[in-house]
Amino acid sequence: MSKQHLVLIGGGHAHLLTLTNIRTLVDKGYRVTVIQPSQYHYYSGMGPGMLGGTYTAKQIRFQTRKMVEQQGGRFILDRVTAIAPEKGSVTLKLTGERVPYDVLSCNAGSYVPSNGITGNNSNIFTVKPIELLLAARERIIALSEHGTIRVAVIGGGPSSVEVAGNVWRLGYDHCEYQPEMTLIAGSQLLGRLNPKISNLARNSLQKRGIRIVEGKRITEINKQEIRFTSGETMQADIIFSAIGVRPSRIFTNSGLPTGPDGGLLVNRFLQSTGFENIFGGGDCISFAPEPLAKVGVYAVRQNPILMHNLTACLTGEPLQEFDPHGSNYLQIYNLGDNTGIFCKGSFVFSGRMAFLLKDYIDRRFMRTFQQSIS
């Protein structure tokens, strides 16, 4: 009898526990294949810190390929473009190969839509994939050798605040000339969060000379020109787009049941509502019982449930439910000046302690999964 085959799309945050347990699955007689377009997976929580120079790229990435191959799994460096659930296979972009599966798990993450971006500009960077922040860092350093450059960060959410704060840090530590910075926040900076968080972020950025534009929407970005709905324009040498994320397009491309945002529609077992041998976690799913914020915390919390349910689906054991209602989740924003904003429920404070705590938690998280490979 041929061995049952577990295929993982993406080695993202929700798959980390499954990735570290491949050896156990292989020893039990299953085949495991992981498909990802990069041999590394970057931890987003430390991405802005890498942009600012607090961390190196090596410190914030998991060696997915090595992790898989050392445990007897197969790693395919490619991107899945579609899933054929009736045939039980996924299609790869580069080779067109169809990889068959018995059980499939999707952790393909999300992307920043390029709405309104016209014309080619190698100086526009979306904040996902995280690898782009490394390219942006190098570009800013190179351009700043010749004079002051203008950097615009578009988006009013936490990633926009973290990116702006850390570009400031980059300029301060590594650039001949400090960039002139503008954060274009849409209607309001961190408008969906507790106003205390928004005020702390605004004060921190403005104190460092970062201009914050609120109450204005952008219609188009064409090369270096940013155009607002009012008709006004502004110029920038480097533009970051942090306008929010959408789930991977794989599921709509494949005709699988999806939620309103196009994410793989899953039930409380993180199992596709249409196909019982397809599972998923992280930003690429749409959780049918209730909408979940696109934060890494949920992806991380889904790890044990996904790991259990994938094994249970192979062995025919009962599935476990994912309960998103644990304790209030902790978020700490890295402001780039060695301070952070700590937020847990309604408890909010900012300062050096908040950053040190984030740094400790993030480094410990990386160690947990990096140490599993030699």
Ligand SMILES: Cc1cc2nc3c(=O)[nH]c(=O)nc-3n(C[C@H](O)[C@H](O)[C@H](O)COP(=O)(O)OP(=O)(O)OC[C@H]3O[C@@H](n4cnc5c(N)ncnc54)[C@H](O)[C@@H]3O)c2cc1C
């Ligand atoms: C700048 C920034 C900072 C953030 N900071 C925080 C934070 O501090 N705390 C927090 O909770 N959240 C944070 N977030 C949100 C967090 O990044 C996401 O919620 C989290 O990345 C979701 O994890 P994921 O594993 O679902 O997706 P991802 O991290 O995007 O991982 C998806 C993986 O799938 C792979 N992949 C993509 N497409 C395909 C394909 N077609 N085929 C195969 N593989 C594919 C990718 O290469 C990647 O390895 C931040 C986001 C940004 C942009």
